[in-house]
Amino acid sequence: MPTDSLTISDRPVQQASARGDRTFRRLTVASALLIPLLMGGIFLALLHQSLPALKRFGFGFLTSQQWNPVTENFGALSSIYGTLVSTLIAMVLAVPLSLALALFLVELAPPRLSRVVGTIIELLAAIPSIIYGMWGMFIFAPFMANYIQPALGKTLGWLPLFQGPPMGIGMLTAGIILAFMVLPFICAITRDIFSLVPNVVKEAAFGMGATTWEVTYKVTIPYGLVGIIGAVFLGLGRALGETMAVTFVIGNSHRISTSLFGAGNTIASTLANEFSEATKAMYVSSLIELGLILFIISYAVQMFSQMLLKRMYRSWSVGL
Amino acid sequence: MKPRPAAGRRLANLVVSSLATGSALLGMLILAWIVWVVVSRGLGAFNLAFFTQLPTPPGMEGGGLANAIVGTLVMTLLATLVAVPLGLMAGVYLAEFAQGSRLADNTRFSANVLIGMPSIIIGIFAYALVVVPLGRFSGYAGIVALAIIMLPIAARTTEDMLRLVPNTLREAALALGAPRWRITLSIVFRAAKAGLITGILLAVARVSGETAPLLFTALNSPYMMTSLGQPTPNLTVTIFNYAMSPYPDWQQKAWGASLLITGGVLALTLFTRHTLRERKT
Secondary structure (H helix, E strand, C coil), X not given: CCCCCCCHHHHHHHHHHHHHHHHHHHHHHHXXXXXXXXXXXXXXXXXXXXXXXXXXXXCHHHHCCCEECCCCEECCHHHHHHHHHHHHHHHHHHHHHHHHHHHXXXXXXXXXXXXXXXXXXXXXXXXXXXHHHHHHHHHHHHHHHHHHHHHHHHHHCCCHHHCCCCCCCCHXXXXXXXXXXXXXXXXXXXHHHHHHCCHHHHHHHHHCCCCHHHHHHHHHHHHCHHHHHHHHHHHHHHHHHCCHHHHHHCECCCCCCCCCCCCECCHHHHHHHHHHHCCCHHHHHHHHHHHHHHHHHHHHHHHHHHHHHHHHHHHCCCCC | CXXXXXXXXXXXXXXXXXXXXXXXXXXXXXXXXXXXXXXXXXXXXXXXXXHHCCECCCCCXXXXXXXXXXXXXXXXXXXXXXXXXXXXXXXXXXXXXXXXXXXXXXXXXXXXXXXXXXXXXXXXXXXXXXXXXXXXXXXXXHHHHHHHHHHHHHHHXXXXXXXXXXXXXXXXXXXXXXXXXXXXHHHHHHHCHHHHHHHHHHHHHHHHCCCHHHCCCCCCCCCCCCCCCCCCCCHHHHHHHHHCCCCHHHHHHHHHHHHHHHHHHHHHHHHHHHHXXXXXX
């Protein structure tokens, strides 16, 4: 701000506003600082609360399948396994679905239809986790038990993955519901990426006589690949920590079952189920150590995804 | 290069196009299915008692969820009052003052990571921060958890919305000699008002359906809350407890509560989408 041309009578006003500006700026800096501090605070609090379990079980915590509140013997293996497997099922289903959906919204549907369908898909992301849980447990799990699981058992039953009684609840059902839940997140970003690919590039390919699929496969996807991977990891992060929907349908068993029809658990579902009932200090501490593991996995996935998306948006010099 | 036969290429294109259309139909079908189930099962639970009475003891029919409705409203409102001013200020820093500083990079990164962090982790943090020192589950802990979830969302949307305000407005105000804080509060905020309100409403919608961060902070309670220092009843944890119970009457109430939450969240989301779109075009 120019100050040299001020007359003497202006000075008090100028000083008062400078003081106001300094206070205001400090307030905004403090608020901005709060967010990274919270992030670090969460990590430290989890670490601090899980110290007793860390000391007692050491690295064995990661490899033990024990989960016995009576003898206070705890291991995270089944929860970690369940978290990874349910997420894997979700991604196997959600990634092709959301890519196809983004293709539909950007290339195939007329603009008005695309807007309506796009909004409906976005609403899938707005539905609270617990509602997916209610629907999953009362409606979708019986549907799985009556139709999908018997059919899978008949056709793919020679694989150990699809053996066992069709109970409805279990790893597979949890994975499928997770897929529906992360679909809108991956789709939203993929759709942006697809529509950001310069039209000239696409038109050049169309001009050569390429079909819509060939343009997508050979031009659009390679062009936005980094961002698409970023979007996939964003969805992966969501699936890893989804709590309520999974808790309702996964069966909550601490045993690892080879069949995807079997019951299992995830880190988040174990926490949701057992935390408020845990009374002994070692039990609580072990549960918080589970939380610490989930925090570290989520942090790594988020960091990777942010990095990719940032790199892509920067190289396209848009947004962020 | 030898050209591939046109028929095969057209077939591949057709297959992929139908798969794309199919996945769009599947997505819409799932949403319609969920909404239909929630509405058809939830409506049956609605009556005057549902909104005005307290829960009955286990196994007894009748009663309502008035306490949980009040608890959810109070906790969401207070969390909003805590998180929104802080989020607005952080957003102002990012959009108006930061100019590529390291603090801004850190804040933006942490906010993005926090937005994607599982909400149950935030619940454990609030447990360690509030429940452990106080020695009991309380509404305060629930409010802290919800506010932590809202804060980064509010900060990032504020930044995005303030960036949409053209610089000429700021320059015009600066030329008149207005201090930065006046410019931000009375010029930039006013220009971005609709966007800011939309962002806040979206954050409220996101938080009002949260269950995981309340499970071991606010817990739940069958009584009307008298103070936030005690376990505080709320709709989402009630849904969880009632759905897992063996009583049909409680399960029906869980569906009623689901309809209330889903209806509220979807209405808020649709409303904000609508206003955002009108502003854009």
